[in-house]
Every structure is written in structure tokens, then in C-alpha cells.
Amino acid sequence: MKKWIVRFCSLLVFNVVVLLLIGWLTPARVGWAALWAGIVMTALVIWVKPVVTRWFRGMAARSAAQRTKVGEKVVQGLLALAVAFLVWIVTVLLSGVNVHGWFWGYLLPPVILIIGWAVYDLVDDKVEAQASALYDKATGAQATDATTPAAAEQSGRAELRDGLTDEQRKMLDDLG
Numbered sequence: 001m002k003k004w005i006v007r008f009c010s011l012l013v014f015n016v017v018v019l020l021l022i023g024w025l026t027p028a029r030v031g032w033a034a035l036w037a038g039i040v041m042t043a044l045v046i047w048v049k050p051v052v053t054r055w056f057r058g059m060a061a062r063s064a065a066q067r068t069k070v071g072e073k074v075v076q077g078l079l080a081l082a083v084a085f086l087v088w089i090v091t092v093l094l095s096g097v098n099v100h101g102w103f104w105g106y107l108l109p110p111v112i113l114i115i116g117w118a119v120y121d122l123v124d125d126k127v128e129a130q131a132s133a134l135y136d137k138a139t140g141a142q143a144t145d146a147t148t149p150a151a152a153e154q155s156g157r158a159e160l161r162d163g164l165t166d167e168q169r170k171m172l173d174d175l176g
């Protein structure tokens with residue numbers, strides 16, 4: 001549960017910043033609607049975007065053998081743009097974001113979303129580790145060693161050696 005809360009909150013903050021940036025760079029009026037639109041967009045990105053992406057990629061995979069490498073990259077880019085466009089449309093429909101103009105209001109924001117998602121993919125591990133530490137501090141819980149990437153890698157290697165997770169290893173130690 002903690003993992004989902006941390007992921008949702010860190011992505012929410014990032015999405016609100018991206019929405020405010022969209023409101024600043026385009027004629028889309030975001031304003032205070034950025035908070036609700038951020039919640040809607042975060043839910044869409046976490047739960048709906050992976051399903052739609054898999055569906056689109058499945059449709060595109062049927063004809064992948066007929067395309068060149070460049071053609072495949074173009075198709076993958078268009079698929080990402082289509083997913084971002086759908087996320088933007090649903091966010092606009094379910095929130096108080098007002099859009100004016102076809103190009104500046106409907107086509108440019110998905111491009112900004114794609115750039116934002118690429119930036120988030122680069123920094124998400126660090127952001128989620130920091131958010132996890134803040135969550136632990138707020139709830140008074142002890143931070144686990146798995147919050148650092150090196151400790152998580154070490155834990156994963158130990159699990160590969162004997163097939164047990166840290167929790168299972170601890171339970172076995174408590175038994176004996």
C-alpha cells in the first residue's frame with residue numbers, strides 16, 4: 001500500500017507541475033483546476049495508460065514486420081502521442097481545464113506530456129525514494145534498507161541466491 005501511495009503522490013506533484021507548465025505555455029486555462037486535473041491525470045497514467053499502450057502496441061505489432069527500423073520508431077512515437085492525446089482529452093473532460101484552439105490546446109499539450117513523462121522516467125527512482133523517506137518520517141515508521149538502490153540491488157541478489165525474500169529470511173530466523 002505504501003508503494004502505491006508514494007508512487008501516486010510523487011507522480012501527482014509532477015503532473016501538477018506539468019499541467020501548470022501547459023497552462024503557462026499554451027492557451028489552455030489550467031489555474032486551480034491543476035489540482036483536480038493532476039489527480040485525474042495521475043490516475044489515468046497509473047491505471048489506464050499501461051492498458052491503452054499495450055492495446056495500441058498489440059495492434060501495431062501485427063504489421064511490424066513490414067516496417068523498417070525508422071518506420072517502427074515513427075510508429076512508436078505516434079503511438080506515444082496517441083496515448084498522451086487520449087490522456088489529455090480525458091483529463092480535460094473530467095476536470096476544470098479549459099482549452100482554446102485546436103493546435104495549441106489539443107495537439108501541443110500531449111507533446112508536453114510526452115516530454116514530461118520522459119523526464120519523470122529519468123528521475124522517478126530518486127523522487128520515489130525521497131517521497132518514501134518523507135512518508136516514513138511522517139508516519140513514524142522505520143525506513144527500510146530497500147529504499148536505497150544499492151540496498152535494493154543487494155537484497156535482490158540475496159533473493160536470487162536462495163530464492164527467499166528478506167521477510168521470508170527473517171521469519172525463518174525467528175523460527176530457529
